[in-house]
Amino acid sequence: MNFDKPVDMTRATHYGNNYFEVYSRKLKRIVKLFSSLEYANFLTLEMNPFVGKFCEQPLEIEIILEDKPKKAIFDFWVLYSDKREEMQEIKYLNELNEIDEKSSRSKEQIRRQKLWCEENKISHIIRTDKDIYAGRFYIKNLEYLAAKSRRYIPLEDNFYRSLVLNTLKATKKITISDMVKFEILPIGHEMDYISYLYYEGIITMDIATRPIDGKMEVSLWQINH
Structure with a gap:
């Protein structure tokens, strides 16, 4: 169908x-x-x-x-x-x-x-x-991620995606604040790119039980390990 x-x-x-x-x-x-x-x-x-x-x-x-x-x-x-x-x-x-x-x-x-x-x-x-409503913050976080990624077109996607993938393969998990600190996200569009990678199924986060902030840990989706 x-x-x-x-x-x-x-x-x-x-x-x-x-x-x-x-x-x-x-x-x-x-x-x-x-x-x-x-x-x-x-x-x-x-x-x-x-x-x-x-x-x-x-x-x-x-x-x-x-x-x-x-x-x-x-x-x-x-x-x-x-x-x-x-x-x-x-x-x-x-x-x-x-x-x-x-x-x-x-x-x-x-x-x-x-x-x-x-x-x-x-x-x-x-x-x-x-x-x-799979968790206290789940739908509110999804709404935030969807709004950020809805019309976002990343520049230099291959470059930044490679940085993110290599970092997460080495560290397994990293906070959003550290991703910003180490400049592995597009400057000025950090959360847009995080949302885009989540939408694409590249990264995952525990969005059900906590709000999205700098302390949120990011890891690779299992399908991308």
């Missing part, structure tokens, strides 16, 4: 409580998101080097249940770099655990999606706020 263009939706037709339009470097287009949780999930996809591409609101399906046509729209389609695909539904955990009309509506939507995915042999994943 391949989805490049989202289903045309107006804000009034969606149950989300916030609306975002944000440029995706990975997709090279504006992405429209209908809740703060969808926006947070977008950040996890945009900044995940193992995600090749994705599409928000990719498909409206129609299946027959109880002899009646029923419709549903997925929140995300994801294609990973290893060619795995999945459809994602984004929900707050308490919305699935409550016993009320909204919860019943969500469960029915998920039921339709799962049946369609089973018929079409594609994985169906429910991602809740518990899954998406």
